[in-house]
Amino acid sequence: MDASALIASLADCARVGARTLTTASDSDRKFAVLAIADEIESRCGEILLANEEDLARGRADGMHPQLLDRLLLNEARIAGMANGARQVANLPSPLGIILRESTMANGLHLQQKTVPFGVVGMVYEARPNVTIDAAVILLMSGNAALLRGSSSASSSNAILVEVMKDALAKTSISPDVIQLVPSEDRESVRALLHARGKIDLVIPRGSASLIRMVVDESTVPTIETGAGVCHVYVDQYADLEKAIPILINSKTHRPSVCNAAETLLVHENIAEEFLPLALKALSSAGVILHCDERVLATAASLGISAELASHENWLTEYGVLEMNVGIVSSVDAAADHIARFGTNHTEAIVTESQAAADRFIALADCAAVMVNASTRFTDGEQMGFGAEIGISNQKLHARGPMGLEAMTTTTWIVTGTGQIRS
Numbered sequence: 001m002d003a004s005a006l007i008a009s010l011a012d013c014a015r016v017g018a019r020t021l022t023t024a025s026d027s028d029r030k031f032a033v034l035a036i037a038d039e040i041e042s043r044c045g046e047i048l049l050a051n052e053e054d055l056a057r058g059r060a061d062g063m064h065p066q067l068l069d070r071l072l073l074n075e076a077r078i079a080g081m082a083n084g085a086r087q088v089a090n091l092p093s094p095l096g097i098i099l100r101e102s103t104m105a106n107g108l109h110l111q112q113k114t115v116p117f118g119v120v121g122m123v124y125e126a127r128p129n130v131t132i133d134a135a136v137i138l139l140m141s142g143n144a145a146l147l148r149g150s151s152s153a154s155s156s157n158a159i160l161v162e163v164m165k166d167a168l169a170k171t172s173i174s175p176d177v178i179q180l181v182p183s184e185d186r187e188s189v190r191a192l193l194h195a196r197g198k199i200d201l202v203i204p205r206g207s208a209s210l211i212r213m214v215v216d217e218s219t220v221p222t223i224e225t226g227a228g229v230c231h232v233y234v235d236q237y238a239d240l241e242k243a244i245p246i247l248i249n250s251k252t253h254r255p256s257v258c259n260a261a262e263t264l265l266v267h268e269n270i271a272e273e274f275l276p277l278a279l280k281a282l283s284s285a286g287v288i289l290h291c292d293e294r295v296l297a298t299a300a301s302l303g304i305s306a307e308l309a310s311h312e313n314w315l316t317e318y319g320v321l322e323m324n325v326g327i328v329s330s331v332d333a334a335a336d337h338i339a340r341f342g343t344n345h346t347e348a349i350v351t352e353s354q355a356a357a358d359r360f361i362a363l364a365d366c367a368a369v370m371v372n373a374s375t376r377f378t379d380g381e382q383m384g385f386g387a388e389i390g391i392s393n394q395k396l397h398a399r400g401p402m403g404l405e406a407m408t409t410t411t412w413i414v415t416g417t418g419q420i421r422s
Helices: 003-022 026-042 044-060 065-071 075-089 129-140 151-168 187-193 208-217 240-252 271-284 293-302 311-315 331-341 354-363
Strands: 098-103 109-116 119-124 144-148 178-180 201-205 230-234 261-267 288-291 322-328 346-350 368-371 408-415
Touching: 003 109, 003 119, 003 144, 003 178, 003 187, 026 044, 026 075, 026 129, 026 151, 044 065, 044 075, 044 151, 065 151, 075 129, 119 129, 119 187, 119 208, 129 144, 129 151, 129 201, 144 187, 151 178, 187 208, 201 208, 230 240, 230 331, 240 261, 240 271, 240 346, 261 271, 261 331, 271 288, 271 293, 271 322, 288 293, 293 322, 311 322, 311 331, 322 331, 331 346, 331 354, 346 354, 354 368
Parallel strands: 119 144, 119 201, 144 178, 230 261, 230 346, 261 322, 288 322, 346 368
Antiparallel strands: 098 109, 109 408
């Protein structure tokens, strides 16, 4: 079977299975997701063995340690996936909510009600937790899932989908609502992106190059999730005792994820005092530094290794322990830099001035703005959504961490008593 026929077959199967979701009660969907959480925990050993196969291939292929960290599952992360699923199960249902209601002069009664998209395709890279996060969010919002992960996580994804299907087989929800798209053939991605009429929505999650490829290639409607060239701007009115922990957490807590900071911008009025503290802290944490000329001179005076940042550096989402550092003259100059090099994901300001914070917020055209907090908080679980299906940095339909509500659309229901239009 060629890739297009395979995707069509999987999508058709998922759509038929989705009838058990759209006709299920909220409690039925909740029970199904809780069953998945329990099955994940009970089969932790199987999941770890499959994940080790992926890790072994990654090491043999010379995968970067930070990318291996994205791929890694351990008992704590598996427990986290299960707990994330439980959090999603316990959130209010996003379905059947009446957003607008009125009665027209002719007696017609109108309701605008939330409903699922239908069949949603996920295209993502070597993060097996996305397999669970995406599936449970789509199930709880009434959608069927076509999951196309990367070949580097093929063993992990296969066991996780098997676990979820086995859990659903014990419920009233059809296991067919989750379909794993084979990752060995790259044509499967192209076929998924061109399956307009079979798939209702595609969501990419991964590197900037993956997201751009999906957005450019897809004929299926797409939600563009966030490549993350995120910035921390330390204002002239910053509390420097707050600034260093915020900076280090934003960069080093988990550098491989999209809400990790890639650039530090420092107001020139505090650069002399703050930069030595920041550069020493970053260097001690193992961060490779790319700096503008003024910061480079400071680094040299401190005996800290650094190199001159190129235009390409400022545009780069590193995903590893590398960071750009620059000096700016004002909030507006910081915003200008971010507008030029950022990706509309997450921007942070450290300041004790409400006026500076307000201006930064007004100028920062992005999905999330952090004031005196780490960029790492742009996250569905941290924001109370349970798991997230991705972080959207586009402006239509959904923006920021996408939870249950973002995976719904609406239907108009018009009820009459025999009215006809004259």
